Amino acid sequence: MDRGIFDALCWFNWLVGKNKFDERNFKDIERFLVMTRWRSVIDFIYVFTANPKVSLEREFSTLLTRKMGSIMHPDILMSYKETIEYSKKKYTDLFKTIEGIDTSGTVLNELNYKVTKNILDILERNTSEKIGYLNRDAVPRLDIWFPFDKIDILRDLEFDIRSKVEDDDKKLQPIPILVITNKEKTRVLVAKKNKKQTPPDSPESKKLLLYFGGHIREEDRIESEKKDLLSVSRYALHREVKEETGIDYYPDREYSPICIWDGSNDKSKKHLAMCYVMETDLDTLKPKIDKNEFANSGNTRSGKVLDVQKIEEIQDDLEAWGKIIFKNILNSSSKQMEIDLRVG
Structure with a gap:
């Protein structure tokens, strides 16, 4: 330059x-x-x-x-x-x-x-992308769905080449994700991964996603003023959401995300979702979905805003994190618990 x-x-x-x-x-x-x-x-x-x-x-x-x-x-x-x-x-x-x-x-x-x-x-x-990880043994295993402040993570993130981290069962990968919904939480922006870019054994393969986001990279630590997981995750979330949707979003510093830790399969138990929620006017939102990462054919639901009622009809199409988000964040008839989420 x-x-x-x-x-x-x-x-x-x-x-x-x-x-x-x-x-x-x-x-x-x-x-x-x-x-x-x-x-x-x-x-x-x-x-x-x-x-x-x-x-x-x-x-x-x-x-x-x-x-x-x-x-x-x-x-x-x-x-x-x-x-x-x-x-x-x-x-x-x-x-x-x-x-x-x-x-x-x-x-x-x-x-x-x-x-x-x-x-x-x-x-x-x-x-040779380097991604962030935590020592899995240092993170207490709580419910599948719990507030971030319930876990005490004193150590900063460590980074290594992605393939090495993915292959190590002792390394837990925090994944900041963002649910983009309206104020009433009755509609949500959804996506489906491009099958050419998604391994068949991925939990996201052929599934409808109710969130955007991804791994924390080493450069996110450089952009963040502080080096703790919560601070770095905010910048990683902005970068990932910007890359995937074209939307700029930084959570408030006081925002504490909800964690999702699904241990139902070997792949999922290596990933800790840090779930943020963005409430916005979906009628005026103009996302630009990454066509390389997400499906974009004319008959796909990917990149569209769906009503909660419609999602309720196709719950089997959701992957594990999406099912938890649907039940606990979105305003669905099958909602099992109420959690007060402060939106940045």
Whole structure:
């Protein structure tokens, strides 16, 4: 991303240092530029520099004139280079990786090789997705349906490659999910997984889902101010719901989700649902369901809003979490218990 966030930070720091920009407005802009929402999607920052003499030689090599400009001047270039070095130190803890490369005496092909290799390494890491997990023995087993505050999780999340976590029976995977319903809880947005993207042994395979959400990734911990499970889950929920539906939703900080822990099969007992509820006007909601992850053919119910009465007729089509949500959250005639859920 050329001319990205870090580039802007360097320029504004330079302007302040030259008394060309006031400190108060700079602080406002700086807070905006270093928002976790922007920083969380940046894996690597390259800072390419050169000494002023080399910079000017490169600038004039393709020009007919050698007249210096207001920026392309030795003194200005040196002061800006110093600002870049200062900014690298100032923001190093805010970004995942900042690497400075002095290109003054670098052979172009060698530089291209190094940068390309680093980018390929990043892509490899990203394809080896790391997800969050808890020590299963450290989480007390309560009912299949219980408030989050009933469990005492003192340890922060740990992360490992998804395949390793999925294969380990001692690792419990928290899954933030969101039920999108109306205020009366008589209608709900539903979905069905794309069969090409869902393993046949998945509890969600060929089932109607009353929720959206997914695993907590390592980058969610970076975006979250705190590292505890509840804090990180809020950012994971926003990312997952945004990816799957195009909807922006952040739960209130005081919101405590309801947990669902289904031990009826080997796959489900490795996953702990953290269920949030979003009450909204479903008539004006315009979700954009991810067509790669969810079924989208014309005759499917996926991506549509269904009345509770209709869902009651097709309860067998729901997977285990959906059945619990239907009975305990939605305003159905078969509702077995009332739980006061505060909606963010």
